[in-house]
Amino acid sequence: MMGALIIARKDYRSFFNSAVAYVITALFIFLMSWMFFQILSTYASRSFMMMMQGGGAPNMNLNEYVFAPHFGNVNVVLLIMIPALTMRLLSEEKKSRTMDLLMTSPITSTEIVVGKILAGCFLTWTILAFLSIYPLSTKLFAQFDKGPIITSFIGLALLSGVYVSMGVFASSLTENAIIAYFVAFVISLFFWVIGWASASMDGPVAQAVFNHLSIVSHFSDFAKGMINTSGIIYYLSLIVFFGFLTQRSLESSRWR
Amino acid sequence: MIEISHLTKKYGNIMAINNISFSVQKGEIVGFLGPNGAGKTTTMKIITGFMAPSSGVAKVAGHDVFENPIEVKKRIGYLPETPPVYSDMLVKDYLEYVARLKKMPSNKITKGVEQALEKTNLTQVHKRLIGNLSKGFRQRVGIAQALVHSPEVLILDEPTVGLDPKQVIEIRNLIKGLAGEHTVILSTHVLPEVTATCKRIIIINKGEIVAEDTFEGLSSRMSDTRRFYVRVRRPANFEGHIKSVSGVRSFKFANNSFEVELDKSDDSNEKLSEVVVKSGAGLLEFRAVDVSLEDIFLKLTTTDTGGVA
Structure with a gap:
């Protein structure tokens, strides 16, 4: 697996050698700060009103009314952002013919795929690390439970791994980065809305199956402070599944 | 060093190479000559393990390219038609990356990169972005990339394309200098290149070997x-x-x-x-x-x- 780390390191560094990482991080933080501030001020005015009306201490907690919707927003933005980060990972290698170098180096195609997924994960995790400014700064003037915050970060880290894996797969299908972006976006979004089918299903089994397939339904557990092993296993198996498809897609180029 | 037997590759219905067999001894420089679309690149891609043949066997240093690709790839330096360079990397960083990919021991990487830079006359541009280099320089980076881990076998697909006449001579001399220590297969459609560098010539046309001999042998056989x-x-x-x-x-x-x-x-x-x-x-x-x-x-x-x- 040394080969995977070599590739991941090189790709991670090349994100920072170009403007990509900086532009995306800066705009992401700008957007999230705006959204977070809106949620927080709405919360503040509502709890003030409740205090005036009810007279008693408000039992609205920050975790439920601020951080849960905040992390929900993060999730939506990641869905749109991650395909943009991953779209070039393999398509560019094909386009600039550097795939020839990778495919004739003494590394397996599995190592190439793992390297690409790791590079994408490391970059998104770096960006996610900046999100800790919100709970840390809120901690200065308010009390809240830090458990759900930690589990939300674990959930986001895993979920972004899923998006990255889907994005790398989409990138392996084409030389065109725009196509790679859109395919990745549709696959990711489809795994969000696949749960909607549960509402139209008759049997309880079919409902449960579609509900389980949805990546958001698992995330809401993490946002509530639960570490749900079935969610972790589902995310990991999605990462492995799309990694496997990518490996097949790379390997197929040898036989064409 | 390299043994090719009954190699066939089809792209759909198109026969790219048909039942090719030849072998290359250690230290030999062999020129692969043929018109465009003759199957030179396909044959090279099969030897490097980039592509699988439809049938037939390719062996490098006794290892079958498809049974044992990792062992084969460690021993091969490959320059494809388009040099596989990243335009957003510095020349030196790129060569270090390639050396790592080729599983070069880490204590030898700095030395190997320096030597590759010297051999291809790239030392003065080692701190520049590959994307800002001219075509000739980029081609030389491609050659340096193939040499960096000093592989036993070098497969060069049209190595002197895009170089100016002085550089062409330098690169030819470089390739000649590799004989003995390295085994080289180079393809070209520039004919003087083969006479200038290769001991043995394999002429390939429409996927089949039409002649295989030394230059003298070929010319005397001709008439x-x-x-x-x-x-x-x-x-x-x-x-x-x-x-x-x-x-x-x-x-x-x-x-x-x-x-x-x-x-x-x-x-x-x-x-x-x-x-x-x-x-x-x-x-x-x-x-x-x-x-x-x-x-x-x-x-x-x-x-x-x-x-x-």
């Missing part, structure tokens, strides 16, 4: 006659003199000069020069015309097409 170029001051009655020589097969006259085709024997050679001098036509120039690789190449790659078309 049983020699050609001479004769230029005289007074060509008026000279024709008759030439006709009188017994070994003359044919001759052409143009611009006060004759091109004479002669039997391949020293006797007729001697007789021709004697007649020319004694004729009193005023000899200005008398030289043997070499059969050029172009002639061989065209003859080999067009004869069979003539029948089809």
Whole structure:
């Protein structure tokens, strides 16, 4: 697996050698700060009103009314952002013919795929690390439970791994980065809305199956402070599944 | 070092290479020659493990390319048609990355990169972005990339494309210098390149090997006659003199000069020069015309097409 780390390191560094990482991080933080501030001020005015009306201490907690919707927003933005980060990972290698170098180096195609997924994960995790400014700064003037915050970060880290894996797969299908972006976006979004089918299903089994397939339904557990092993296993198996498809897609180029 | 037996590759219905077999000894430089689309690149891609053959076996250093690709790839340096460079990387960083990918021991990487930079004359640009380099420099980075882990086998697909004449000579000398230590297969459609660098030539056309020999062997095999170029001051009655020589097969006259085709024997050679001098036509120039690789190449790659078309 040394080969995977070599590739991941090189790709991670090349994100920072170009403007990509900086532009995306800066705009992401700008957007999230705006959204977070809106949620927080709405919360503040509502709890003030409740205090005036009810007279008693408000039992609205920050975790439920601020951080849960905040992390929900993060999730939506990641869905749109991650395909943009991953779209070039393999398509560019094909386009600039550097795939020839990778495919004739003494590394397996599995190592190439793992390297690409790791590079994408490391970059998104770096960006996610900046999100800790919100709970840390809120901690200065308010009390809240830090458990759900930690589990939300674990959930986001895993979920972004899923998006990255889907994005790398989409990138392996084409030389065109725009196509790679859109395919990745549709696959990711489809795994969000696949749960909607549960509402139209008759049997309880079919409902449960579609509900389980949805990546958001698992995330809401993490946002509530639960570490749900079935969610972790589902995310990991999605990462492995799309990694496997990518490996097949790379390997197929040898036989064409 | 390299053994290819009965290699066939089809792209759909198109037969890219058909039942090719050859072998290359350790330390040899072999030129792969053929018109565009002859199957040179396909054969090279199979040897490097980039592509699987439809049938047949390729072995490098005793390892089957498809049974044991990692062992084979460790021993190969490959320069594809388009140099596989990242335009957003510095030359030096790129070569270090390649050395790591090729599983070079980490304590040897710095040395290897330095040597590759020196050999390809890239030392003065090692801190520049590859994207800002000219085509010739990028091609040299591609060659450096193939050399960096000093592989036993080098596969170079048209290594001197895009270089200026001085660099072409440098790179040819570099390739020649690799003989003995490294085994080299290089493909080209620039004919003088093969004569300048290769000990042995494999001519490939329409996916099949049409000739395989040294350059001398090929040129002697091509014809049983020699050609001479004769230029005289007074060509008026000279024709008759030439006709009188017994070994003359044919001759052409143009611009006060004759091109004479002669039997391949020293006797007729001697007789021709004697007649020319004694004729009193005023000899200005008398030289043997070499059969050029172009002639061989065209003859080999067009004869069979003539029948089809």
